[in-house]
Amino acid sequence: MLVVSYVLCFSSFLHPLLANKELHFPIWFKFGAATSSYQIEGSWNVSDKTPSIWDHYTHTQPYRIKDHSNGDVACDSYNQYEKDIEMAEQLGLDFYRFSISWPRLLPEGYRTRISSDGRQYYDNLINGLLDRGIEPMVTLYHSDMPKIFQDLGGWANPEMAQWFADYADVAFSLYGDRVKLWITINEPLVACDSSLKALGVVEPFLAPYLCTKTVLMAHAKAYHNYKDNYKPMYQGKVSIAHVAFYFGAETQDDAELAELYRQYNFGRFMHPIYSKSGGWPATVVELMKNISSVEGFPRSRLPPLTKHEVEFIRGTNDFVGLNYYTSRMVRKAKAGEERQESLGDLPELNAISEPYPNSTAGHPELYSSYPEGLRAFIAWVTKNYGVQDILITENGYTSYKDDLNDFNRITFIEKHLEQILLCIYEDGARIHGYTYWSLMDNFEWLYGYTAKFGLYDVDFSDEGRKRTPRLSAQYYSYVIKSRSIDSNKWKSQMEDTNDNKKPIDDVA
Numbered sequence: 273m274l275v276v277s278y279v280l281c282f283s284s285f286l287h288p289l290l291a292n293k294e295l296h297f298p299i300w301f302k303f304g305a306a307t308s309s310y311q312i313e314g315s316w317n318v319s320d321k322t323p324s325i326w327d328h329y330t331h332t333q334p335y336r337i338k339d340h341s342n343g344d345v346a347c348d349s350y351n352q353y354e355k356d357i358e359m360a361e362q363l364g365l366d367f368y369r370f371s372i373s374w375p376r377l378l379p380e381g382y383r384t385r386i387s388s389d390g391r392q393y394y395d396n397l398i399n400g401l402l403d404r405g406i407e408p409m410v411t412l413y414h415s416d417m418p419k420i421f422q423d424l425g426g427w428a429n430p431e432m433a434q435w436f437a438d439y440a441d442v443a444f445s446l447y448g449d450r451v452k453l454w455i456t457i458n459e460p461l462v463a464c465d466s467s468l469k470a471l472g473v474v475e476p477f478l479a480p481y482l483c484t485k486t487v488l489m490a491h492a493k494a495y496h497n498y499k500d501n502y503k504p505m506y507q508g509k510v511s512i513a514h515v516a517f518y519f520g521a522e523t524q525d526d527a528e529l530a531e532l533y534r535q536y537n538f539g540r541f542m543h544p545i546y547s548k549s550g551g552w553p554a555t556v557v558e559l560m561k562n563i564s565s566v567e568g569f570p571r572s573r574l575p576p577l578t579k580h581e582v583e584f585i586r587g588t589n590d591f592v593g594l595n596y597y598t599s600r601m602v603r604k605a606k607a608g609e610e611r612q613e614s615l616g617d618l619p620e621l622n623a624i625s626e627p628y629p630n631s632t633a634g635h636p637e638l639y640s641s642y643p644e645g646l647r648a649f650i651a652w653v654t655k656n657y658g659v660q661d662i663l664i665t666e667n668g669y670t671s672y673k674d675d676l677n678d679f680n681r682i683t684f685i686e687k688h689l690e691q692i693l694l695c696i697y698e699d700g701a702r703i704h705g706y707t708y709w710s711l712m713d714n715f716e717w718l719y720g721y722t723a724k725f726g727l728y729d730v731d732f733s734d735e736g737r738k739r740t741p742r743l744s745a746q747y748y749s750y751v752i753k754s755r756s757i758d759s760n761k762w763k764s765q766m767e768d769t770n771d772n773k774k775p776i777d778d779v780a
């Protein structure tokens with residue numbers, strides 16, 4: 273039970289297009305929440321686990337993390353996973369998306385040896401979820417690469433594709449009887465971004481593009497293996513989770529530039545998989561050829577895909593996984609204007625991307641809230657690749673505040689779910705589910721523990737890592753139970769319930 277008081281301090285109005293419709297999600301629509309191994313597990317050095325690139329990064333360059341923290345303990349989920357399952361059950365989740373730590377399951381990175389403790393941990397987690405009727409959804413790679421592979425160049429090394437496929441095969445063979453939803457790689461755009469130094473792709477010219485090809489090959493190898501050897505037995509689904517934030521044009525004159533941004537950032541990873549023809553998007557091939565030639569490279573920095581590779585990667589998805597947080601507006605830089613590097617920017621284009629003026633600022637600013645961008649992105653996917661089965665694999669509100677009465681987060685969730693309803697009922701999109709990031713506050717990469725995304729607050733100064741539901745947890749469980757998003761209705765229900773109760777704890 274949640275014991276929080278609340279005040280009627282926010283009001284929200286639903287989109288006029290939905291006004292006359294049932295604000296209900298179709299019965300097949302599923303709700304989940306997500307976490308990832310490095311961000312929650314802790315126990316970085318227990319048993320035979322070896323360091324991941326994030327263990328190495330946070331230990332050797334702590335000053336890179338906003339609060340100089342690390343994931344050594346994090347939410348202590350390695351020891352407290354039962355509490356995580358309880359929270360998922362309290363929320364009424366249909367599914368829980370978590371990731372396997374590769375160096376925990378395969379301490380040597382290669383499939384030479386499976387850790388029996390690592391194997392047992394994920395067995396316990398999966399079985400615990402299934403016991404409560406919660407479907408496990410497993411991400412195989414969520415940034416915590418075994419350190420040993422970084423020494424070999426990480427994703428810039430084409431051999432990584434096979435090492436990943438070997439690891440994926442181990443996971444499919446151990447857990448495939450119970451896990452039916454698999455994400456191979458989380459956010460390949462981020463995994464290949466050279467400005468995020470932790471990820472080992474540091475060389476800025478070729479590494480990001482070698483990485484792009486390798487993650488696609490890694491994903492495709494895992495996909496084909498599952499399809500040929502596991503799907504006939506288990507009937508599961510495999511896909512990949514893309515970063516999705518909409519790049520819109522600031523003015524009509526910037527339309528072409530914005531489309532180039534979208535193709536460069538998303539088409540580069542999506543066109544090879546989802547398009548009918550496969551391979552790199554034509555404008556990206558041309559762009560990279562132009563840039564490379566101006567820079568004096570004898571060949572394009574974007575490695576070619578052979579005919580066989582194009583065919584091998586094309587169609588390797590059972591759905592499109594999208595992680596949506598924010599959108600940005602693109603325009604050409606004015607003369608002498610200084611650019612600030614931001615994810616997805618290509619310095620060579622001499623353009624500026626900035627938050628929409630009418631977005632509401634979350635914190636950090638990177639995540640300003642612009643729900644309409646989700647619908648725009650889905651329309652873009654549909655236009656480019658035809659109607660696809662879509663799963664929102666992440667969406668969440670971040671704040672530096674850890675208040676329990678998180679009205680901004682509730683509005684964020686409501687407004688994004690509203691856009692999903694518009695996509696389903698107005699645009700005919702096939703969206704199958706929604707995953708809130710995150711189940712609880714956790715180690716938020718470069719922001720450490722300062723950025724809070726959780727439906728549950730975690731007290732990181734408490735040895736037991738006490739978890740406390742926020743008001744948004746109560747709202748989300750209402751959404752799941754009623755299959756409706758109307759926060760006003762939810763508020764009046766809460767008032768009714770509270771009128772019949774004794775005074776409740778005031779945590780405000």
Ligand SMILES: *[C@@H]1O[C@H](CO)[C@@H](O)[C@H](O)[C@H]1NC(C)=O
Binds near residue numbers: 317344345
């Ligand atoms: C594991 O790491 C912690 C720091 O997070 C350290 O205190 C402890 O001694 C280490 N344990 C082992 C067995 O190395």
Ligand SMILES: *[C@@H]1O[C@H](CO)[C@@H](O)[C@H](O)[C@H]1NC(C)=O
Binds near residue numbers: 559
């Ligand atoms: C590439 O360069 C050609 C010739 O300068 C130009 O016409 C074209 O617009 C450029 N394409 C891209 C995508 O930059």
Ligand SMILES: *[C@@H]1O[C@H](CO)[C@@H](O)[C@H](O)[C@H]1NC(C)=O
Binds near residue numbers: 628629644
């Ligand atoms: C937000 O601003 C952009 C750019 O000015 C505009 O295209 C868009 O329609 C606005 N969205 C809303 C919801 O007001």
